[in-house]
Amino acid sequence: MKKFLEITLGILTAIGGFVDIGDIVANAESGARFHMSLAWVVIVGVVGIIVYAEMSGRVAALSGRAVFDLVRERLGPRVALTNLLASYFINFLTLTAEIAGVSLALQLASSVNYLLWIPLVAFLVWFVIWRVKFETMERIFGILGLVLIVFVVVVWRLGDWHTLSATALHPSIPKGEGIPTYFFFAIALFGAAMTPYEVFFFSSGAVEEHWTRTDLMVNRANVYIGFALGGILSLALMASADLVLSPGGISVSHLSQVTLPAALTIGKLGVAVTIVGFFAATFGAALETALSAGYTVSQFFGWQWGTFVKRVEAPRFHAVVILSVIMAAMVGLTTIDPIKVTEYSIVLSAAALPLTYFPILVIANDPDYVGEKTNSKFLNVIAFSYLVLLVIVALATIPLMIATKGGS
Amino acid sequence: MRLSDFLQAEVLDDNDVSIGRVQDVRLIQDGPVIGTWGAAFSIEGLIVSKRGVGARLGFHRSNVKGPLPLKALFEWIFRDARLVEWERIRSIEEGRIRFRGTYEDLKAPDPLSG
Numbered sequence: 375m376k377k378f379l380e381i382t383l384g385i386l387t388a389i390g391g392f393v394d395i396g397d398i399v400a401n402a403e404s405g406a407r408f409h410m411s412l413a414w415v416v417i418v419g420v421v422g423i424i425v426y427a428e429m430s431g432r433v434a435a436l437s438g439r440a441v442f443d444l445v446r447e448r449l450g451p452r453v454a455l456t457n458l459l460a461s462y463f464i465n466f467l468t469l470t471a472e473i474a475g476v477s478l479a480l481q482l483a484s485s486v487n488y489l490l491w492i493p494l495v496a497f498l499v500w501f502v503i504w505r506v507k508f509e510t511m512e513r514i515f516g517i518l519g520l521v522l523i524v525f526v527v528v529v530w531r532l533g534d535w536h537t538l539s540a541t542a543l544h545p546s547i548p549k550g551e552g553i554p555t556y557f558f559f560a561i562a563l564f565g566a567a568m569t570p571y572e573v574f575f576f577s578s579g580a581v582e583e584h585w586t587r588t589d590l591m592v593n594r595a596n597v598y599i600g601f602a603l604g605g606i607l608s609l610a611l612m613a614s615a616d617l618v619l620s621p622g623g624i625s626v627s628h629l630s631q632v633t634l635p636a637a638l639t640i641g642k643l644g645v646a647v648t649i650v651g652f653f654a655a656t657f658g659a660a661l662e663t664a665l666s667a668g669y670t671v672s673q674f675f676g677w678q679w680g681t682f683v684k685r686v687e688a689p690r691f692h693a694v695v696i697l698s699v700i701m702a703a704m705v706g707l708t709t710i711d712p713i714k715v716t717e718y719s720i721v722l723s724a725a726a727l728p729l730t731y732f733p734i735l736v737i738a739n740d741p742d743y744v745g746e747k748t749n750s751k752f753l754n755v756i757a758f759s760y761l762v763l764l765v766i767v768a769l770a771t772i773p774l775m776i777a778t779k780g781g782s
Numbered sequence: 783m784r785l786s787d788f789l790q791a792e793v794l795d796d797n798d799v800s801i802g803r804v805q806d807v808r809l810i811q812d813g814p815v816i817g818t819w820g821a822a823f824s825i826e827g828l829i830v831s832k833r834g835v836g837a838r839l840g841f842h843r844s845n846v847k848g849p850l851p852l853k854a855l856f857e858w859i860f861r862d863a864r865l866v867e868w869e870r871i872r873s874i875e876e877g878r879i880r881f882r883g884t885y886e887d888l889k890a891p892d893p894l895s896g
Contacts, residue, residue, distance in 0.1 A: 448838050736852070741845045749848065758849040 381595045387516030388600020393607050394659030395475035396468065396566035396720040398652065399713055401608045403626040404559050405615030407551060410542035413609060415560045419567025420605030422760050424597050426731050429738035429749065429757070430573045431593035434580035437743040441577045442673035444743070445733045457729045458674045462667065464726055465571050467719035469663040470702040473499065474712030475656035478629040482649050489707060496703035499660045500696055508582045508681045515658030522651035524636055524644060525610035531639045532617045541616070558778045561771055562717060565724030567608070568764075571666040573730060578669040582682045590747070627713060667698035717780065725771040727764040735761060783874075791877050793830045793866060795884045801864065802830045804879065805837035808865065808891070824868075828879070829891050831863040844893040864888035 404412045430441050437444075442461075446454040476499075477491035484491075502511055529538075547556045585593070614635035615626070624631055629652065636644030665681075672679035672691040679691040706712070735757050738749050749757065775781075791804045806829040813822025831837065840846050841856040842863075866888060870881040 448840070449836075450834075450838055453835065735849065736839050736841075739846055739848050740840050740843075742840070751848065754849040758851060761849075 377591075381592055383513060383517075384592050384596045385600040385603075386520060387513050388596040389516075389520060389603040389607065391512070391516040391519060391655075391658050391662070392601055392604020393519060393522055393611075393655045394468075394566075394569070394662075395471050395656045395712075395716050396569060396723075397608050398475070398611060398629070398632060398655065399626065399716045400559070400562045400566040400720055401611040402615040402619070402632040404563055405612035406619040406625050406631075408541075408548060408556065408559060409616045409620060410538050410540075410613060411545035411547065411556070412560055412563055413542040413612060414545060415563040416567060416605060416608050416612065418763075419564045420601060420608070421756075422564075422763075423568045423572060424601050425753070425757050425760060426568070426734055427573055427576050427601065428594060428597045429753075430577040430734050431580050431585070431597060432590060432747060433734065433737050433743055434577040435585035435589050435593055436587060436745060436747060437737075438581060439743070440581050440669060440673055441574055441730070441734060442670045444737050445730075446674050448733050448736060454674060458670060460726045460729060461570055461574070461670055464719060464722050465574070465663055465666050465670065466698060466702060467715060467722065468569065468571055469660060469667060469698060470705045471712060471716040471719050472656050472660035472663055473699075473702050474706045474715060475629070476653060476660055477706070478712060479649055479652040479656060482630055482633065482645075482652070488712070489709065492703050492706045495657075495660070496699050496706075499657070499664050500699050502661060503664060503681065503695060504685070504692075508579070511661060512579065512658075515654050515661065518654035519651060519658055521647050522607050522611075522655060524640070524647045524651060525607060525614050528635045528639045528644070529610050529613045529617070532614070532635075534617055538613050538616060552778070554774055554777045555781055557770070558721075558774045558781045561724045561767055561774060562720050562781065564767060565720040565722075565727070565771075567605070568727055568731075569720065569723045570726060570730040571663050573734065574666040574669050575662040578665070578673075578680070582680050584682070629713070664695050664699050664702075668692065668695040714780075721771060721775055721780075725768050728761065728768050731764055732761060787876075788828060788874075788879070790834075791874075791879050793828065794878065794880045796882065797884065798880075799884070801885045801888075802832035802862065803834065804828045805831050805834060805860075805863070827865045827867040827891075828871075829863055830866055830888075831860055833859050833862065835859075842891070842893055861890075863891060865891040 433444070434440055445457055449457065473492060473495050474488065476495045477488035480491045481488040547553060618635040618638055619626065619631060626632060633645050633648045636648040668691045669679055671694045677690045678688045680688060685692055737743050739754070741748055785807055788804050788807055793801050793804060795801055808826040808829060809823040810826045811821045811823050813824050815821050836856050836859060839856055841853045842860065846853065864885065866881050870883055872880045872882055
């Protein structure tokens with residue numbers, strides 16, 4: 375019974391925790407501009423994160439070691455340092471975007487400008503990491519994020535399956551949009567679904583929660599069911615933008631526009647629930663990215679890390695977390711457009727994907743780490759195909775970014 | 783001297799021709815027993831190759847089975863790798879190791895079983 379409860383809680387947390395500011399922006403913007411023509415990318419991205427998160431969770435449960443720890447061991451200090459710098463930078467952009475996202479959600483609720491919220495949000499992010507138990511914070515924000523199901527309700531109420539399936543099943547590029555822009559948005563969606571911090575956090579979280587062989591079931595349930603259902607939330611965001619924003623010619627440049635579908639179909643309550651969902655999803659992701667900053671740096675240098683040890687035993691880990699949060703808040707306060715930061719963070723994530731996922735694939739095949747639980751041939755075929763795809767995406771990202779001037 | 787001092791040292795043959803750098807060190811546990819710790823290790827030899835990236839990925843071990851395209855790729859990249867047996871080592875200076883013989887005298891390293 376206890377195990378069942380644990381698995382259910384894990385799944386709910388994974389669903390709610392799946393969506394972050396990157397998913398919100400990328401899905402709503404794609405839906406508004408391309409209808410459901412990019413829905414297939416969300417599915418490809420979700421399957422990809424499922425395949426690789428399962429491997430990273432399995433490696434963590436069986437070897438007790440998290441992703442970045444292994445990156446250094448297997449790629450050597452020099453390549454791993456390049457990897458660390460790229461990963462840290464992108465994770466930092468994501469952290470900045472999430473903190474701004476929480477502040478934007480608070481602005482929607484309070485009408486107080488988001489810039490005034492940033493310092494408070496940054497403080498809260500640090501405070502929660504400092505004070506709250508890992509499992510508790512993961513569950514609170516994961517499960518609160520579940521209220522984003524409101525978007526599924528919105529799509530259900532609108533019920534225009536004909537319009538949605540028309541472009542979802544026969545993707546086409548709307549008039550006025552170019553092919554490069556279409557692919558640029560495809561990469562943004564892909565990057566949002568497969569953001570590297572998800573596996574840094576997932577595998578480090580498994581170590582934080584002392585996963586062992588007996589937790590392999592929890593790992594699979596979280597990933598296969600939780601992430602898959604999380605992907606449905608992403609698609610619902612896209613669909614609601616297609617049905618409501620697209621006919622009005624609204625392209626997403628502010629978070630408030632993403633609440634419109636709920637406002638129009640459910641009313642004030644819908645908006646309120648959406649804002650709570652945005653707050654939970656972005657705050658949860660801010661915690662995850664702040665922790666990931668500490669995880670990656672500490673694991674590279676071999677410092678004690680984690681919230682499972684006494685704070686005094688992991689001073690450098692906590693220092694990296696605090697400094698990253700402060701710097702992210704400072705960048706956020708420069709009045710830089712939070713939506714733009716989000717877009718850049720997910721697109722650059724896409725460019726760095728092979729760096730994160732390649733070592734995971736190697737280790738998940740190595741009996742020294744996972745014993746007899748190495749990848750099956752079938753899994754390797756899928757995982758290797760994804761690796762090829764990741765490399766192609768990575769190579770295409772920067773040229774597409776320049777060619778489309780950032781998708782505008 | 784630490785084992786890590788060997789890594790990346792340049793390896794020269796009888797004619798002072800470089801055959802690459804030390805990518806890995808092979809140990810065998812065949813020494814005298816030390817307390818409860820077990821038998822001591824001794825060095826079997828140095829794995830030398832001109833190519834460095836990916837030497838630590840583990841694809842040279844026979845129990846690492848896949849993914850096949852990656853295994854094939856890295857085995858191809860390291861096809862020049864040779865085992866310089868410890869008995870051949872003539873001198874060790876900082877960052878430079880000389881051995882008796884030439885590249886042609888050396889064997890490719892056996893794939894490790896585990």
